[in-house]
Amino acid sequence: MFDEFEKWKYEYYCRIYGSYNFPNFQGVLLTIEHSKTDPYNPSCLSNQSELIFGNLTTSPNSSLTVLGGSLQSNQIYQFMVYMENRKNSSIQATGYVLVTVDDTHPQLIVIGCVISILCVPNLEYQFVNPTTQVALFAICVGNCINLQSIKWNIYQGSDNSTSSNSTQWTLFNNTILYENIWFFGKNTSNFTATNQLFLNNLQINLWRFEVVYTFLNETSTSALNFIINQPPYNGSCSINSMNGTTTTLFTITCPNWYDEDGIKDYSLYGISIASNRCYQLSLALSSMATQIPYEDAQIAANQLIQCASNVLTAVNGPLQERTSTLDLDYSRANMVPTDYDTDLESAWSNTTNQINSQVTSIISLITSSLNIHLNIGQNSIINTSQTYMSLETISTQSLSNRIVKQIENAQFHIPSDFNLNTNDNSSISLRKWKYTYYCRIYGLYNFPNFQGILLPIENSKIDPYNPSCLSNQSGLIFGNLTLSPNSSLTILGGSLQSNQIYQFMVYMENRKNSSIQATGYVLVTVDDTHPQLIVIGCVISILCVPNLEYQFVNPTTQVALFAICVGNCINLQNIKWNIYQGSDNSSSNYTQWTLFNNTILYENIWFFGKNTSNFTATNQLFLNNPPIDLWRFEVVYTFLNETSTSALNFIINQPPYNGSCSINPMNGTTTTLFTITCPNWYDEDGVKDYSLYGKVIF
Missing domain, CATH: 2.60.40 (Immunoglobulin-like)
Incomplete structure (x- = not known):
């Protein structure tokens, strides 16, 4: 990439592609503006006055404009630009572009590589x-x-x-x-x-x-x-020592490798089975998933998933006949000692739970790293003596009557009458729900109500203590779909006051089962400018589970977010993410948000992509700040003349408690019926399901 145009000299050439070579005179190429004629290879232009070169004083000829009508219709031209460094003529570069000229005005289609660094330009090709x-x-x-x-x-x-x-x-x-x-x-x-x-x-x-x-x-x-890209050859690699521990210094040498295009760097793959090290490596894989080939991600994932299996095996007492030891460890790890106030060296550490949680995070990180590379219909399978893992990206239309096969004869079947009632970008059937909308002036008033019953936004009743958002309900338009009335709400321009923040709430109730309900919130700031719309969301969408005006997040998982600017987003100057910690302000019934001060201190440690459209906060943010339950992640897009923001609020999902699990019998074979009971677990949000991890040892 050449970002200092004044350091270069530019020459342009053109030929009629597929029919002629570049025009030349006695073997020397003729530039596009040259008046000489090659009788065997005609010029692209009949008149060189139809060219306009960039006339910047510091960088003459750094751009070329060919005026309309200068090229012939239904013809393909190849343009070549030759660049030479002004200070060092041995530094050169050449670029090509094909231009098809016709009489239509087709839409511009831009094509590129999902993993951009894998498309390395080489003249008119990508390596x-x-x-x-x-x-x-x-x-x-x-x-x-x-x-x-x-x-x-x-x-x-x-x-x-x-x-x-x-x-x-x-x-x-x-x-x-x-x-x-x-x-x-x-x-x-x-x-x-x-x-x-x-x-x-x-x-x-x-x-x-x-x-x-x-x-x-x-x-x-x-x-x-x-x-x-042909591989390098003639080289070899060796390692010294051949054995060692995590503290051993290994020396790896790779001499005599040769590549016609030069060798950029060397990649080293290694294995570690310590839980925390595997987790850190999984984080690293996740952070670079968009910068490495799928095959490299798959190799790393293969090793890391086996690492996760090894760690689980180490804490799986019944299958390794270490039950008494691990039961004692578990008891120590989960029982508050009687002398807790004075025993500062107690084994009260939840080690087993931390390892299980960390392994779950490893699997989640590996899954997200591989999913980035998988297209619709593509799957990734890891099948070793230790683990079996299958990932597949499919469309919702292909779910009906689908048989999903696992290892050996294991499979599950989705029935033919399965009806998700969604498109590829939805997760809910609108026609099954009733919708009611509410609004309040955020930070100043509660939602308007009458004798304790909330007033919908279109209701004409007046709450003297909590004013309506609208002075006139005629500024509302509800979606009038027959199958899904009120599934959308439009507020006409001028209905809301400038320089005010409003909170809208939508209450959804299932038409067939009124006990199934959902509530959503959105904050709207009204001002006199027209900022660009910034959409913010979770990279792994299932990790963002809505809960009123917040998203649930487990303190053991990272938060990976993306932002998209919608519309005419030119003149973007920079992107910045801010992190806020929240505290409830019961007096005014809203949350007080305070900027998290250690963002810079932990950049590239806890936080990644702070100035890009993709931002990640690792679970260390939550684990090192357990008193804080409310978090806000805000993205700020700064344009030439304006600023646009968007934010997503999270609430820490507290783990279930008070329960226990047991297995009967404690030992057995592959034909033994094991009964696992997990009674008395309680979670304020309800227990959705239970996950069981096991391993068969042959």
Whole structure:
């Protein structure tokens, strides 16, 4: 990336792609503005006055504009830019772009790599290792209405140096045959080709991935070309010592490796089975999941899931005949000693529970790390003598009558009459619910009520102590869908006062079972500006469980958030995340939020991505601040002339208590019927389910 344009000299060249070489005179390439003529390779332009070069004093020619009408319709041109460092002429770079000229005005389709660092430019191609998958995304820019379909095509390339000095692209014939085997998301905006495409076609070095967007009256395409990056060779690696402990100094040497493109760095893979070390490694994997190939993530996940299994085995007494020892340990770890006030060296430490919780977090982190790389229909399986783990991304439409197979003969069946009543972006059936909306002026008043009964936002009754948000209820429009009345609410412009904060509440009640209820809250700040809309959410959506105006979060899990700017988000200057701790202010019935002071101190320790659209706070934030139950994560987008914010509030989900678990019998074989009872557990929010972990040792 060249971010200091003034350090470079620029020269531009152009040819009619597929028909001619770049124009030259006696073997020397002619720049696009040159007036000389090559009789064998015509110029792209009939008149060089149709060019406009960037005229910055510090960086002349750093941009080139070709005026409309200068190029011929229905023709493909290849432009080349040559850059040379002004201070050191040995530092050079060359870039290419293909331009197709036609008489239509198709939508702009942008195509790129999901894991951006895996697309390393090499002239007009991107490097790709044959052992890694290619995961691509496409975005339609502008007014992209009336989209009918999306389709990805794969082409294999061959050099045609003898006749036209261009690449001949041939459609890969087996795309349909290997759909959902090698290729995933063929008709979506996200497409994945696994490494099996390259490993089973080693003779092919050039590949093109093309996306076709079909609209009602036109078609737009975009493509990305890849060249297989040949592996280094001739080298070897050795390690000294061959054995040791976690304190041993190991020396690894890898001499004599050679690569035509140079060797950027070396990667080392190792194994550790300590619980905390495995957890830290899982955190590291999660933080870099968007920066490494899927195959590397899978290798690391394989080792870490086995590590988690080893740790669980170590605390699993009945299956290792260490019951008496671990029962004593468990008793010590979970019983308050009688001399608690004076015994400062007691074993009251909850060690077993911490390890189990940490293993659960490891599995969650591994799952999220792999899910980033999985497209619709793609799965990842880890199957070793110690563990079996299967992850798959599927559409909601494919759930009906689905059999999910596990290890050996284990499976479960989703019936054919299963009806989720959702689309791919929803998790609730709107038609099953009744909706009631309420509003209050936040921080000043409670929700308006009459004799203790809350007044809906459209009610005309007046609460003299808690004024209505609206002076006129005619400023409301409810969604009038027959199947789902009132499932949406629109407040017309001018209905709310400027420079005021409002809290809206929606109460949902199931039409068939009134005991099933849900309540949601949202804060709305009204001002006279028109800031951009910032959407904030959880990367792992199931970890954000709504509870009134908060999201539940377990203190043993990290919070990974994303933010998206919706609309015309140009002139973005920076992104910043703030963390607040909350305390209830019972006098005014709202929460007092205080900025968490140690954000900078723990940056890249507890907090990651503080100035990006993706932010992570590890569980160390919660574990090291147990008195704090309320947390707010706020993202601030600063544009050239305005600022937009969005926030998500969390409440610590307290663990269940007072219960115990027992197993009968304590020993047995694979055919033994084990009965596990867990009575008397209590949780203020109810116990949703129980998870059982076991291992069969052969």
